[in-house]
Amino acid sequence: MTKKLVLTVIVFCISLTAISQKIYDVKKYGAKGDGKTNDAVAIQKAIDACSITGGRVLIPAPFTFLTGPFNVKSNVDLYIEGGAKILASPDEKLYTESAFRDNKGEGTIWIGGKNIENFSISGSGKIDGNGISFMGAEEDDAYVLKPFNVLDPRPHVLTIIGGKNIRIKDVHIGNSAYWTVHLIGCNDVVVSGITLLNSLKVRNSDGIDVDHSKNVRISDCYIESGDDCICLKNRREFEEFGACENITVTNCTMTSSSCAIKIGSENMDAIRQVVFNNCIIKKSNRGVGIQNRDEGTVSDVIFSNMIIEGRLTTDTWWGKAEPIYITAYRRAKGNHKDANWRFPKGATEGKVGEIRNIYFTNIQCTGENGAYVSAESKDKIKNIVFDNVSVFIDKTTTNPGGLYDRRPCEADGFIKGSTSGFYFDAAESVKLQNCSVQWGKNKPDYFKYAVESKNVDSLVINNLEGQSAFPEKLETVKKQ
Template sequence: MINKDASEQLSRRAWLGKVSVPALTVAGAAMISAKIPGVEPGKSNVYNVMDYGAKGDGKTLDTLAIQAAIDACNVAKGGTVLLPTGVFLSGTLQLKSDVTFHLSAGGRLLGSPKREDYTAGKGVPSGNGNIVFLYAVNAERLSIEGKGTVDGNGLAFYTGKGDNTGPGQNGVGGNFDRPHLFIFHQCTELRLHDVFLQASAYHCIRLLQCKQVYIDGVRIYNRVNKNNDGFHFSSCQYVHITNCDVQCQDDACSLFGSNRFVTITNCSFSTRWSIFRFGGGDSQNIAISNCLIYDTYGCPIKISSGRANIENFSFSNIIMKNVTGPIGIGFSGVSNNKNPDNNQPTTKSYIRNISFNGIRASVIALPVPHPDIHFDLHTWEGEKNSCITLNAMGDHYLENISFTDVHVKYAGGGTVAQAGKRDVPKVAAEYFGVWDTAPGGPPAYGLYARNVKGLTLQNVRFEFAAEDARPAVVLDNVQDAAINGLSVQGSMSAESLLRVVNSKDLLFTAVRVLTPCQALLSLEGTSNEGITIDGGDLRKAKKQAIYRAGANLKSLKVRA
């Protein structure tokens, strides 16, 4: 009796013996191609850069060969440009529509160390420089993917000089003549998956007026040069970032201009300056969740508006470890409602509807140098003994700002001199700029809020590691505040636990004084009205209230 399985096996062997080697090669190539996303099974639409003359030896300049593969893929209306195992040295490359740029696990695209091998991106705006390694303009359905590496070789462009776009510098004398790693301008349906990006000479990824952007599993290590941003967005819409790991030197995720409908989730970040930085334009509808922030200074979450309109931001489930700041919201730049070009009145800017939910943070006394950043970085005086800062002034107000389930532990160490600051300069600047003009840092260790309408604190807890002579919370010209379940650590060296200055319609319920303090509340100024403290555990406060600067006893009601 013949075994059926054996018979089938023999027939397969007989069939294979009749198939030519070239046929097998074609079939194998089709099978390999089918495993690459975007490649039709059985169709040869893989454009291997080696077939276009690339050497991949790390010495030969492969720019023309790689560009030829990209151009061929684009002309064919789609396919995959394959960067196989090897080190491919290159200058400026233009990515195009319908191209999937695939970096194999052993593939490394290395930027040339020579400035003459780079150009400005054709059609890329010049702001912040437009010299670039890889770029695309008006491209559609463009993808960059794979387990390989794009290395900008940015240390070769280090001059010790940044772009001088920091507070008060305005870019004067800045170093802009160096390549960004990626610039995408007015691209639609852009995808970046899994790739490792490192050592840019300038910003890592700049997205300008792009739509439908999907970034997933990208790792960025960018700490070899000054202004080493991670993601830098300007006026983009429908942007979704997930599962990314970013370690950089400057802003990790900067959103300027009119960004709308942006989500960022399940990511980790570390940088010298800030993580989420917002400013300019009309930014709306942005949700950030489930993120880890560590070893970050210069304020992890920084929202500022000069002539901008900012609204509907949500930050939730965020852990911050070893940070300064940790949150700064305010009006910076031009805030006098005048157009700087013609000194004519402009539409009044606003910041409103910002929520923070499920935040856990540990705040250190001052920035600590990152051991893998090889150059010194200036520490601003205002970064020391920092707190959450909500800063508006004049006829500007922050509106509808809420903190729910927020627990922050500060380093402490604030002084009596800091606590004694009553007249905080009316300065529109980045959060540390406000405190630079009032040397020594903020007068509160937990939260300083000025000119806020509609402030909500629900289940908020502020503690410190070392004795602090400052109040936990200072509310200056705050209107319409609901503060429920506030738990704060007191200090006998502080005049009071809370300070309220010329504010009205504030309701404190279920306040908990965690450790002994001199007084629960210092009420200051002649314009206080409708301040109510209703219930809570106030036993550890020696006094309920003290009154200063003409404060009226009738403006405060305490129901213990």
């Protein structure tokens, strides 16, 4: 077969594919695309029609489609052309459905989908949550949150509950007033090649939240968010969906005012069999955080081949520049805002589950703090391995250090403590092998040891390179 004939066959096959997929252009269903008219009804009509036969709902360029809430459905490819935009309406009265069922104090649903299959979002256009429209005044480090009575109207951008075979690829999605992509009880999900940009000053503006979901693959994404960039969790409002498991995240770049990669803190079930590989974290207040505050467990997690850069921000944001953070403390109770919807029904206090079998390998950390492992009792954290993890610590901001952030916990949220390369406080079986600790030129007096350990059963250190911040007066490793 000649090259010319092969090319002709390929073009013909592509043409047949394009012809066989029915296109539902939202403008043909009445959408104006003028950036002023609420096009939600027209977009919903196109989605409803497409779902019957299967096909593509086209969001055409160069138009901006202002919309209130609408629902996506099965057998639909929502295709947003380059130069096209779906923009959330700033009218708060339009947002009436809680993102967390009976818990109405944590945002609403803008683009939603329930029990859908074979749904995708594609194209190089934009989904814009219009987040700043829902904020109060801008301050130095954050926007003020507007007061509300019962329902917080801030919309989550995309909420899919009970989805199967979900694909989100290539789009630009963000500027969210609350969480951006929330996957609840989903199975078989691929998120690839997206750009997700939220304001670093918008609180609660998570990037991707994987909640009670299974078999999720996230790859080749660029994410900036005020809150967590990627978070795995098990919220109590959706407990019927079971464990969060079989999750892979690869080739992503992230920046957060809080924690770039977080597991927890909401976890009432099990989070297990998770791999993060080939990721870069830039200028984040916390790099990787496993933050268990409920009775659920976290197990069998690998972090590998990563670069983590941390810097201190203000107490508005969670974290104290820890590049790696593992904590297990029961959740705060009483009148704390987290308590009402976080504890089991009828309970007034909670418990905390185990964290075990966590591996860090080939990780480069730079910033204003070291790796931190801490629990309310040493049996809560077991079998933590650091292999070829390098830590470089230097004071680079004016924000106060010498602190660790254990919020939200029953004990004190902020704990004073020395800044050490690796700080272990209550754990069983911790291993450091082929690790290193170095210090920069700016060394306040709370910079201390290469390794500091308290109340740890079986700490094994092999081939540690480095010394304390002040080797003339402090030992390299301090054990208590």
